[in-house]
Amino acid sequence: MLINCVAYQEGKKLCDISVEAISDYLALPNCFVWVALADPQPGELATMKEEFGLHELAVEDALRGNQRPKIEEYGDSLFAVVRMVELNGDELVLGELDVFVGPNYVLSARNNATKGFLGVRARAEREPHLLTMGSAFVLYAVMDAVVDRYFPVVDMLESELEKIEDRIFTEGSQSRDNIERLYELKRKVMQLRHAVVPLIDQVGKLYGGRVPPGFEHTQEYFRDIHDHLYRIQSTLDTMRDTIATAIQVHLSMVAIEAGEVNKRLAAWAAIFAVLTAFAGIYGMNFEFMPELKWRFGYPVAIIAMASVCGYLYYRFKKSGWL
Amino acid sequence: MLINCVAYQEGKKLCDISVEAISDYLALPNCFVWVALADPQPGELATMKEEFGLHELAVEDALRGNQRPKIEEYGDSLFAVVRMVELNGDELVLGELDVFVGPNYVLSARNNATKGFLGVRARAEREPHLLTMGSAFVLYAVMDAVVDRYFPVVDMLESELEKIEDRIFTEGSQSRDNIERLYELKRKVMQLRHAVVPLIDQVGKLYGGRVPPGFEHTQEYFRDIHDHLYRIQSTLDTMRDTIATAIQVHLSMVAIEAGEVNKRLAAWAAIFAVLTAFAGIYGMNFEFMPELKWRFGYPVAIIAMASVCGYLYYRFKKSGWL
């Protein structure tokens, strides 16, 4: 689906143009065309391929989707794939943004993502001095928007982790739920990590050392993106590590609780075993058991049994078993 | 076994030729020969060695089989080993494809693999503009086919992992089977990883920086393969990590279940211990136990015992032990 198709000259918007007119505008000096597609059909991409002269392998990748994040040079043009991550309730929805960048055009195609880049375009159009940097700056603006949308996802994951941590240490660790939620959280962290980590290296190609032609003046901007990605990665790595520790700790808590239950079981078992043994002895049928004949044999026995059990109870209580 | 032996000139098939005629066609300009063998015998390889002037060490490796994936240069020719992975029911079958690539020939020899490359050849012949790139493009086409066949295997492994995950969290974790299947799955992941990971570095030699002569125009194609391999690797690494976590989680689930069983055991043990102790006390043979003489001693005792046990049951139920 075509979202919009606009021509810019010297940082200023010329006009919305039709797809057929693209090639005319590409021929103008200091002019570039920025086309945005959403969930493009093969036919649309084929048209674009012709208009912009896109490389076959790049278009194939865009069609197949589910690529790992990357920035590839094809001659004097660039093909960038970044993963878009959106929250749908608790679930992560992974979309993909494919951007084709040439000296005088930018074609962005997002897949499986609800949120577009209209705000990015509007902001860029308000800052013509930046837009004069051309298609490289547009790539920056779009990628920056995508990366900025990672942060709330990271925050959500972090607060989820904190919730689980609290539950592990306060509500008792007996819950199967904790461990399942940790497992699930780890899965999400890994998903996000797969969106972020490969991109770090790739963005590194756009600043410092040799950069593709046209990206000479945007280096500081891409370094900024690189920096954000790096920060996200280190947060995710820490979370991954922390989740692993939390799983281990959870196991320890289960074992500790099991140990406590065991002790309590042992203590009560001991008390009742004593009671039962006493009762058993006075239940024996020997003819000559003098205490059975005593007037106060029964109350004395009961008191003795209660005392022993009481003493055991006191001892177990003191040593923390009960 | 010779599958076929064809001469191509300027991207077009000349004709099927006999093994003996190979050297004649190698002498023609802009011509290359593409020979495909399956499970080659030492004799066949010896013939080929002579026809194409293959390097002794490369032929030896091809004969011995079971090499790690690699791409080696011998003078102006290349020797590539890639692992073919096929599914036989649940099991992975590891085959090997050895490709000898010279300026004007390609000799591919597959071992222990049922699926050949006839489709690859047919497709290549339909695109003469690509086939004019010569033997380098043929190597790409064949490797691309091999790598593409990894994907369904990865998918199978992923869905197996999902099945096990579901079982861990839903059916109870008591099953030995889960852990055995996780172990088995890990083994398969490692097998596939051994096919994929060494190849990544090796393919890296065929694009960017210095490439072997004849591979100048296929760089973007090999980068594409590299990219696919990289994606598979990262999927496999995540699976490996997830399996390790799943094993740990499984252990936690076992411990949690054991704890629950323990508690239930403890609760019932407590209830019956109380019952038995009561009964024991009234079974004592003291002569002066007034309650034994009472008309309603027995029903009162039964009711008392039932009440105490009922109260315990209620308490245990409430605290989640039963």
Place this chain on the structure above:
Amino acid sequence: MLINCVAYQEGKKLCDISVEAISDYLALPNCFVWVALADPQPGELATMKEEFGLHELAVEDALRGNQRPKIEEYGDSLFAVVRMVELNGDELVLGELDVFVGPNYVLSARNNATKGFLGVRARAEREPHLLTMGSAFVLYAVMDAVVDRYFPVVDMLESELEKIEDRIFTEGSQSRDNIERLYELKRKVMQLRHAVVPLIDQVGKLYGGRVPPGFEHTQEYFRDIHDHLYRIQSTLDTMRDTIATAIQVHLSMVAIEAGEVNKRLAAWAAIFAVLTAFAGIYGMNFEFMPELKWRFGYPVAIIAMASVCGYLYYRFKKSGWL
């Protein structure tokens, strides 16, 4: 909040100056201005941006805060972010110090940190021969102060770890508290690590090989900082590793203790089971049980029961179960 704003010439303090006068002093030869802000407001940073011609992205980073430690070049000026770590009771408080360094100015802005750099400035002013190295030396002095403040935090974490270790091995491992404190300690170690590790690479840009202009004569000083950071990192890595081991060890201790409790439980259960079984047998109502009629049947039975139980007790004691 402006802390101070001073002009220096040839290593010596000229005078405190007003913010408006900054540009005048920047024009003097061999003169540099050192401005210190605390928790700067957007307005203050905007003024400074104008006075010193700071780069937009750098100022944005300083405003947003919560950056990862880094040292970035913007043309002939430098933007450094370091994390300040202070202790508030047991908690780590993470602050941030942003330093803008130009050929003839230093602007430092600290956020969320109680301790300033007045001492650093005083010491620097007492050593004019060092201060003649200009703004590069000031950056060193400030960073050195920040890094030096990491050491007491590391010491605190180490002594906390030692305390927990002692408790694991001496007081018994049953405490949930140990594991929670280990988990908490790990979190703090990771926090400090995030302040230290990225800085190591970044400081590496300021000595050896190519350094930014103006930093030629301070290389040995920054190497010294690098060295301190490296030492902290290796300490933290060891702690992280040790904590992981301690968690595992703790689990082992819990298991060992559970095993001991189990054994003791088993031993006592055995003793009372024997007693109860004996008593049960003599409580049977068979008419012809000759021992029940014996004069000394009862005492003999009691002695026999006591002997068997005593023997069991002795055996269990000897084998360490009791």
Place this chain on the structure above:
Amino acid sequence: MLINCVAYQEGKKLCDISVEAISDYLALPNCFVWVALADPQPGELATMKEEFGLHELAVEDALRGNQRPKIEEYGDSLFAVVRMVELNGDELVLGELDVFVGPNYVLSARNNATKGFLGVRARAEREPHLLTMGSAFVLYAVMDAVVDRYFPVVDMLESELEKIEDRIFTEGSQSRDNIERLYELKRKVMQLRHAVVPLIDQVGKLYGGRVPPGFEHTQEYFRDIHDHLYRIQSTLDTMRDTIATAIQVHLSMVAIEAGEVNKRLAAWAAIFAVLTAFAGIYGMNFEFMPELKWRFGYPVAIIAMASVCGYLYYRFKKSGWL
């Protein structure tokens, strides 16, 4: 002990020579001397040092033994240390092969290894066209033999691992033996790994990029060795990883089995507790317990007890506890 000492010229054996004659033959053009020692005495090495002008540090290393595998250049000569690994029953026997390689000599000294290199020498002498490559080829031939002898050791370790795996999953996991064998196996894997891994880097010095003089024509041969070592390393790394997983899995299996034992114990305990409680109740001495007077009280009670226990048995059986 001197094994043999032979002079070669242009790839052909001249004759066996005495140690004293070595220096004469070293002076001949296109001639090299190949000396093999086994468990050399200090005196022998001292003689060799003089004859060949070996470097002091290299000789010292050879005397001290127990070096890590390495290939060091001393001027225009080379000193190589490789570990020989032999099987003695189940145990690995670690020997060492020290090779001194100069432009016109090879001195090999093996220590603590039963198997020599006579076969290698014989094979080399049968292929004079290879032996003309001189001492570099001899080093290759000897190292190749050593590395080839690693493979059966790896196979043995792999089949040992498979045996243990089978036992873990089939015979029940209760055996202490499994875990001890895994531990032992890991030790062996690490031993072999220490022989292999350092050598990989070192062999890398002998092909690609800059190689020592005299090794220009043997590069493909050393790449072949490198390849074999790499394959062994990746097998060993997988084994190491698998053993770690197996230990974890074993622990899970122990926990699962313990859980099952626990359940069975709980089930039987419940059945007998019910029985005992019933019996206890009818053993109470109340005077007015009408059922005790009934004609069929006893059989009815027995039948009731049997029914309840039978029902419990059925329930437990169904839920898999028994």
Place this chain on the structure above:
Amino acid sequence: MLINCVAYQEGKKLCDISVEAISDYLALPNCFVWVALADPQPGELATMKEEFGLHELAVEDALRGNQRPKIEEYGDSLFAVVRMVELNGDELVLGELDVFVGPNYVLSARNNATKGFLGVRARAEREPHLLTMGSAFVLYAVMDAVVDRYFPVVDMLESELEKIEDRIFTEGSQSRDNIERLYELKRKVMQLRHAVVPLIDQVGKLYGGRVPPGFEHTQEYFRDIHDHLYRIQSTLDTMRDTIATAIQVHLSMVAIEAGEVNKRLAAWAAIFAVLTAFAGIYGMNFEFMPELKWRFGYPVAIIAMASVCGYLYYRFKKSGWL
């Protein structure tokens, strides 16, 4: 404390000199001064700083102590820090050796170490041809001595590990002591590792590629030290890995033993539960229990009970529970 202060010329000892005379001898051609300090006071270091013109930061590091091992260049002089490790009973004592090396002087200062370097000096003086290499060789000799002293420490740690391993597998794993000793051992391994690992990189600066002036002829010697350090590191890494495995294995052994105890407990509990249930049944007070009236009711009941228990015992014995 000054140990000694000697001037050397062309590899031969000139004479012991006083501290004040140092500057005179530094002016002599081909002459160098070797000063050894032990636990130097600030005053002593200040004097030395003046005599030799040492760099401020280096002296500061030496005064503060507790530096990580490093070799730093300051202009044409070198500052080396190595950790001395001594055994005091079972404990590691960490000392530090600071060496300042200039073109014509060596100043070594050891801290917290009982063993000095008199032997090293004596050996060096006996080999004037080596001592002519000047201060670089002295640095080598001293560092070699320090590194050689690591080996017995490593051996001690290894034999400690072997002892613990034996105990884990032979004496039963119930001991808390094993796990504490493993933990302690790991701590020591990490301590030694911190002394060794940073030094490896640092020593790498003194051979191969670019070396500091004056170190051109000692490269093979420092490579030898590098090699020794590398060997120690790989031993320590294996130990670390093995200890981690041992802790896991220990946990498994604890679990296995717990399982066995559990089974034994279950078996005995079953036997006595049967006994008690039987006795309970015959202890019921029903009036019409014909077997109670039988002449041989009692002995038959006893025999029946013994038989059932005996059978259970046999079954449990056979299945390994008892």
